[in-house]
Amino acid sequence: MANNHSATEESTKRHKVEGPKKHVISYLFSILLTLIAFATVMSGELNRDFIYIVLVGTALLQVFVQMAFWMHMKDRGHIFPIIGILFGVFIVFTCVIMAEYWAWW
Amino acid sequence: MSAHSHVEGQLPHEPEKATLEGRNKILGFWLFLGGETVLFGTLFAVFLALRDQVLGGPTANELFQLPLVAAATAILLTSSLTSVFAIHALHTHRVKALINWLIITVVLGLGFLGLEIYEFYHYVHEGHGFTTSAFSSSFYTLVGFHGAHVALGIVWISLIIGQLMKNGLNTTTAPKVYVAGMYWHFIDVVWVFIFTVVYLMGKVG
Numbered sequence: 001m002a003n004n005h006s007a008t009e010e011s012t013k014r015h016k017v018e019g020p021k022k023h024v025i026s027y028l029f030s031i032l033l034t035l036i037a038f039a040t041v042m043s044g045e046l047n048r049d050f051i052y053i054v055l056v057g058t059a060l061l062q063v064f065v066q067m068a069f070w071m072h073m074k075d076r077g078h079i080f081p082i083i084g085i086l087f088g089v090f091i092v093f094t095c096v097i098m099a100e101y102w103a104w105w
Numbered sequence: 106m107s108a109h110s111h112v113e114g115q116l117p118h119e120p121e122k123a124t125l126e127g128r129n130k131i132l133g134f135w136l137f138l139g140g141e142t143v144l145f146g147t148l149f150a151v152f153l154a155l156r157d158q159v160l161g162g163p164t165a166n167e168l169f170q171l172p173l174v175a176a177a178t179a180i181l182l183t184s185s186l187t188s189v190f191a192i193h194a195l196h197t198h199r200v201k202a203l204i205n206w207l208i209i210t211v212v213l214g215l216g217f218l219g220l221e222i223y224e225f226y227h228y229v230h231e232g233h234g235f236t237t238s239a240f241s242s243s244f245y246t247l248v249g250f251h252g253a254h255v256a257l258g259i260v261w262i263s264l265i266i267g268q269l270m271k272n273g274l275n276t277t278t279a280p281k282v283y284v285a286g287m288y289w290h291f292i293d294v295v296w297v298f299i300f301t302v303v304y305l306m307g308k309v310g
Contacts, residue, residue: 020193027186041305059301070290084139092146099150
């Protein structure tokens, strides 16, 4: 068992797995973006349009960080996943625009 | 290949992508997530269209308690980090650490679910039932669907923990862990939009 363990360590070193440090940084960044979003709303003094821009911006940024780093989309060989998700996003925007304008205009 | 822990040392660097079946499973799961994006997109579209139709019931601004939402967000975000640590343990072939991180992820998921159940219970007592208004129906459908995904993820990851304890880490169990990790991140990504669009924008009006 001990031998196997050291063999594992060695093969890991050769391939160099990316450390958890980058993930901790993206976690802290996500927390920061969340705090900004909550703070702009809770301050209660700001212009409504400004708050909306901040909210959409922080949400998109956070999703980008999480998908790129945590779901490994920045890695090689993720063309099909990106196409799949982008197709989903395209449908989403179509639905949202349709529901908003078709229902109320 | 036997499922003993002896094969551990022979596992490739990314055991989830070592077999064609594993790679296909991951690709198929990405396409599933594309479909899930569409599913949640339609629910978001309905919610956005109907969120002001309160029909005399409580409005979003009166109802939502941001500290509770912030706590739920922190819990889910942290659980996403612990599932990343689990995948890191998978890549370094540390089965024990992998199982422990997955257990922490499940416990945090349960905490999130508990908060959501408390929240819904509280809202119903405030007169915000499922059929109160178009706003309440679309709210419960969207947020409840997300909660159902969390509940499913908890059951799923728990079963994978059981398989890891029984069979150890091999090229069959590794893709399962990886795909479940992707699912958990997806749930977190959906929650980012829920707390932004439903709660924060609901509070602003």
